[in-house]
Amino acid sequence: MTVPLETVRRFLGPVGADPGCDASLETFDLFLEADLGGRSAAELYPAAAVHLEGCPDCREDYIGLRELVQSAAEWPAPG
Amino acid sequence: MGALGVALHRRPFGMNSWLGRVASAHGDQDVVLDSVSAPHAEFPHELDQESRLWFERLGSTGPQQADAVEALFELLHHGARHEANRRRGSLPPAIVSELDDLARQAADDAVTAVLRKLADYRGASRFTTWAWKFAILEVSATLRRAAWRGRAITIDDAAWGRLADSMPVDPLAAVEARELVAALERSVTTDLTPLQRDVFVAVVVLHAPVDVVANRRGTTRGAIYKALHDGRRTLRRALAAQGWAVDETGGAP
Numbered sequence: 550m551t552v553p554l555e556t557v558r559r560f561l562g563p564v565g566a567d568p569g570c571d572a573s574l575e576t577f578d579l580f581l582e583a584d585l586g587g588r589s590a591a592e593l594y595p596a597a598a599v600h601l602e603g604c605p606d607c608r609e610d611y612i613g614l615r616e617l618v619q620s621a622a623e624w625p626a627p628g
Numbered sequence: 629m630g631a632l633g634v635a636l637h638r639r640p641f642g643m644n645s646w647l648g649r650v651a652s653a654h655g656d657q658d659v660v661l662d663s664v665s666a667p668h669a670e671f672p673h674e675l676d677q678e679s680r681l682w683f684e685r686l687g688s689t690g691p692q693q694a695d696a697v698e699a700l701f702e703l704l705h706h707g708a709r710h711e712a713n714r715r716r717g718s719l720p721p722a723i724v725s726e727l728d729d730l731a732r733q734a735a736d737d738a739v740t741a742v743l744r745k746l747a748d749y750r751g752a753s754r755f756t757t758w759a760w761k762f763a764i765l766e767v768s769a770t771l772r773r774a775a776w777r778g779r780a781i782t783i784d785d786a787a788w789g790r791l792a793d794s795m796p797v798d799p800l801a802a803v804e805a806r807e808l809v810a811a812l813e814r815s816v817t818t819d820l821t822p823l824q825r826d827v828f829v830a831v832v833v834l835h836a837p838v839d840v841v842a843n844r845r846g847t848t849r850g851a852i853y854k855a856l857h858d859g860r861r862t863l864r865r866a867l868a869a870q871g872w873a874v875d876e877t878g879g880a881p
Binding site: 557559560561562564567569570571574577578579581582603604605606607609610613614616617618620621624625626627628 | 677679681682685686692695696699700706707711714715752755758764808809812831832835837838839848849853854857863867
């Protein structure tokens with residue numbers, strides 16, 4: 550049966566070790582900076598990459614954080 | 629007391645402290661840091677100057693710390709507003725009119741979360757990236773709950789059909805997608821626990837946010853996602869047993 554992988558994954562999620570929301574959220578910022586730094590975040594943090602594919606809320610939050618950091622690269626520290 | 633000697637409490641609005649200034653501007657309660665001593669954390673990573681300033685000043689005492697907490701609120705408020713505006717188009721009008729208040733509340737809660745977790749900051753990422761994570765989590769959870777306020781998470785007879793209809797345009801793939809959805813529906817009914825079934829239907833079929841399902845069940849996002857993850861694993865095995873190629877190669881032939 551030849552249902553596209555994308556369809557199957559939408560229903561059944563990705564295959565691979567998924568540490569869950571809490572552990573993935575711990576590495577969100579590291580994953581993001583690797584991502585924005587041009588490093589392969591999915592290779593550096595494979596479990597977080599699996600989770601981001603499987604969890605719609607975490608994925609949406611990650612997108613929001615990514616856009617936020619990109620839009621405000623410099624923010625002054627307290628004076 | 630945390631590793632930095634920081635104790636966090638919520639104190640009613642109007643207490644005679646630097647907190648009062650923060651509280652009067654941002655709400656009727658706020659975080660108080662008591663008995664704060666200078667941080668002496670050993671960072672496993674080389675901190676950039678800005679991140680070190682944030683960390684040291686939030687962990688200092690007196691006016692310097694108060695100023696740093698106010699700056700932290702501004703940082704997190706910016707993050708919460710940015711995320712609220714990003715989601716504006718997907719929110720009901722009634723929620724859009726509340727966005728400023730919701731972002732401010734979320735920023736307040738994020739300040740609390742950051743101060744509570746400050747001792748855990750190891751400098752592996754920039755402080756602003758680390759701290760904004762809390763703002764995003766707070767405001768997104770708030771907006772999801774607000775957007776689903778008053779909405780039941782109830783499946784109707786056509787819900788599974790809509791799932792299949794939203795699938796591929798290729799005719800052959802569409803037929804097989806409908807067959808997969810039918811097999812999935814049967815397996816959801818027979819193979820999952822009641823909790824796994826409810827969570828799968830809510831999140832995958834009805835597209836309810838995990839946060840909302842968790843809130844209504846009085847539990848955490850992580851607990852609901854685990855039920856979803858476990859349910860998906862059961863479904864994957866059940867469908868594989870029926871001849872569907874849903875193992876490591878996904879749906880490939």
